[in-house]
Amino acid sequence: MSTLFEQIGGAKAMDAAVELFYRRVLSDDRISRFFDGVDMERQSAKQKAFLTMVCGGPNSYTGLDMRKGHAHLVKSGLNDTHFNAVAEHLGGTLEELGVAKPLIQQVLQAAESMRADILNR
DSSP, rough: OOHHHHTTTTHHHHHHHHHHHHHHHHHHTTGGGGGOOHHHHHHHHHHHHHHHHHSSSOOOOSSHHHHHHHHHHHHTTOHHHHHHHHHHHHHHHHHTTOOOHHHHHHHHHHHTTTHHHHOOO
16 A cells, blocks of 8 residues: 555655645744744755655654754744644645545644644643
8 A cells, every 4th residue: 555645646746735835834924933034945845854754755854853843932832723723734735736635634633643742742
């Protein structure tokens, strides 16, 4: 059986998804402030590697674990409302790219499984 990464469309689809995802995120006043001063090229590369890994693709993610990587954001107010907004954009991005709803649900479940670590609980 193919991985979720392969079912979504592999690296090419992941590239398109991350680009569209960050366009959506950066234009959202609820969450865009968390990306002020962030090198978005580097952030996009990390996000592609991370999403590829959680979707069962080749693991080249070398970033910090979710707790360490988001601790400074939690200190500046990152909470469930923000996490929900990001998940909303992730789902909306995949929908806009024509990914089947059951696959979107699997990606969102993978994201949801990270909530506690991202929010340092």
